[in-house]
Amino acid sequence: MHYTIEDLIKLPIWQHFYAISQIPRPSGRMDAITDYIEGFGKSLRLETLRDKANNIVIRKPASAGYEGCKKVILQSHLDMVPQKNEGVLHDFCTDAIKWKITDNWLMATDTTLGADNGIGVAAMMAILENKELVHPPLEALFTVDEENGMNGAFGVAPDWLQGDILINLDSEDEQEIIVGCAGAVRVQCNFNFEKTPVPEGDKAYKIGIKGLLGGHSGIDIHLQRANANKLLFHFLKTLVVDFEARVAYIKGGTIINAIPREAEAIITIPTGGEDDLMSVYHDFKAIYTQEYSHIDPDVSIEIESIILPDGLLPEPIQDDIINAVIGAPNGVYRYVPLSNLVETSTNLGIIETSTNCVSTHFLVRSNVDSMKGEVRSMIESIFSLAGAKISVSGNYDGWSPKSSSNLVNLVREQYEHFFDRDPEVKTIHAGLECGIIGSKYPHLDMISIGPTIKYPHSPNEKVDILSVDRFYRFLKVLLSQIGV
Numbered sequence: 001m002h003y004t005i006e007d008l009i010k011l012p013i014w015q016h017f018y019a020i021s022q023i024p025r026p027s028g029r030m031d032a033i034t035d036y037i038e039g040f041g042k043s044l045r046l047e048t049l050r051d052k053a054n055n056i057v058i059r060k061p062a063s064a065g066y067e068g069c070k071k072v073i074l075q076s077h078l079d080m081v082p083q084k085n086e087g088v089l090h091d092f093c094t095d096a097i098k099w100k101i102t103d104n105w106l107m108a109t110d111t112t113l114g115a116d117n118g119i120g121v122a123a124m125m126a127i128l129e130n131k132e133l134v135h136p137p138l139e140a141l142f143t144v145d146e147e148n149g150m151n152g153a154f155g156v157a158p159d160w161l162q163g164d165i166l167i168n169l170d171s172e173d174e175q176e177i178i179v180g181c182a183g184a185v186r187v188q189c190n191f192n193f194e195k196t197p198v199p200e201g202d203k204a205y206k207i208g209i210k211g212l213l214g215g216h217s218g219i220d221i222h223l224q225r226a227n228a229n230k231l232l233f234h235f236l237k238t239l240v241v242d243f244e245a246r247v248a249y250i251k252g253g254t255i256i257n258a259i260p261r262e263a264e265a266i267i268t269i270p271t272g273g274e275d276d277l278m279s280v281y282h283d284f285k286a287i288y289t290q291e292y293s294h295i296d297p298d299v300s301i302e303i304e305s306i307i308l309p310d311g312l313l314p315e316p317i318q319d320d321i322i323n324a325v326i327g328a329p330n331g332v333y334r335y336v337p338l339s340n341l342v343e344t345s346t347n348l349g350i351i352e353t354s355t356n357c358v359s360t361h362f363l364v365r366s367n368v369d370s371m372k373g374e375v376r377s378m379i380e381s382i383f384s385l386a387g388a389k390i391s392v393s394g395n396y397d398g399w400s401p402k403s404s405s406n407l408v409n410l411v412r413e414q415y416e417h418f419f420d421r422d423p424e425v426k427t428i429h430a431g432l433e434c435g436i437i438g439s440k441y442p443h444l445d446m447i448s449i450g451p452t453i454k455y456p457h458s459p460n461e462k463v464d465i466l467s468v469d470r471f472y473r474f475l476k477v478l479l480s481q482i483g484v
Helices: 012-021 031-043 115-129 153-155 228-243 274-291 315-327 369-385 406-419 432-441 464-479
Strands: 047-050 056-062 072-077 101-103 103-106 138-143 165-168 176-181 183-192 203-210 247-254 263-269 300-306 329-334 342-353 357-366 389-395 424-428 445-448 463-464
Touching: 012 031, 012 115, 012 357, 012 464, 031 047, 031 056, 031 115, 031 138, 056 115, 072 115, 115 138, 115 183, 115 300, 115 369, 115 464, 153 432, 165 432, 183 315, 183 369, 228 247, 228 263, 228 274, 228 315, 228 342, 247 315, 274 300, 315 357, 315 369, 329 369, 329 424, 342 369, 357 369, 389 432, 406 445, 406 464, 432 445, 463 464
Parallel strands: 072 138, 072 165, 165 445, 176 424
Antiparallel strands: 047 056, 056 138, 101 103, 103 463, 176 445, 183 357, 183 389, 203 263, 203 300, 247 263, 247 342, 329 342, 342 357
């Protein structure tokens, strides 16, 4: 069957996903969506609570005969990653997400879709309003700002939830049951400066790295995709060292947990250096095209002449920034021994320039806390030597699998019966809120499941429509069997 959007929105889970897709909900702009979810819970006459962090809990009593079963928490996050293709006129703070269907995959038009984690949110809403479903006592926990530091999960009070089991709905492969995830920490390195004058006779140019695929900095990091920030800085170093270029402005990436797809810099070069600039441009264009032909085939470098900037980075600070960024680790740092699973990685997600500061933002992930600390220390040391001021935030430990879990055994059994195949029970190299919530409620038995979503955190994000149907039906079966 080939679906149309009209077909989809006849079904409860898609009705709710469509509704929340009309509400702008980028990380940091949660008021509209939390108000909507709160109103939804109250419209069902269910106990609806909001905490100081803006998280919402909606409690639904058990079906008749299920009152004595263990209480189940369903959990998803309300925010989405705001990414769009170059030149697209879309404001994530005001505009709805525009859907399109290609070969039974639902996508957005030139932006992220928000299936991460909007499908989980929609499934919870459909479960809450379903009057025919049999289930144990339910708590639906809708968290905020997961994509921007796990702020909602950090804000959950240790005495707020009542459940015994937590089912997170933020996984992205219907063939998997997730039982553990990586921890993470953010490292920000600031270089403060006062602008210096542009040398007389210099000409200004804007350099852009574009066309990269990007992607999720955890799930996609093993694909070895190019980081636009890194490519830009290798180009800049050659211009600075060999041709006396000066840097006025640098910007790359927009969110810390996505591999940067684009980066740009404003530079000046002495009069007469135009031919040298174009020679270096052609050299790097050929190098990047060859190096990434099978990974990022559309990588490009663009150069355009522009008016002179009003000032430049001081030369010593410019050189320190370039050397630190080139020397800093990025990408996969270590694999799990004797496997092809990523254990530790880092992503140089954002570089930005304000009036008198250049900031770099790294997200370090690891399934081993000591390795997370090791890579964080490397970044701190490199940038400290370069004169940057370092700040660390958003540190959380990973979610470690339980050696014995009744929930995992039950879900595996029900999965095999429902799908007629074995699930892949695994940990992932990405952050889920289970680790943070579980640290406050250590008694919780937890898993994470979800439909198949490809290319999250990028404008290529898409969700398998048929897998959403299977995921939702399986979730209903699972709830009906817990405690039986």
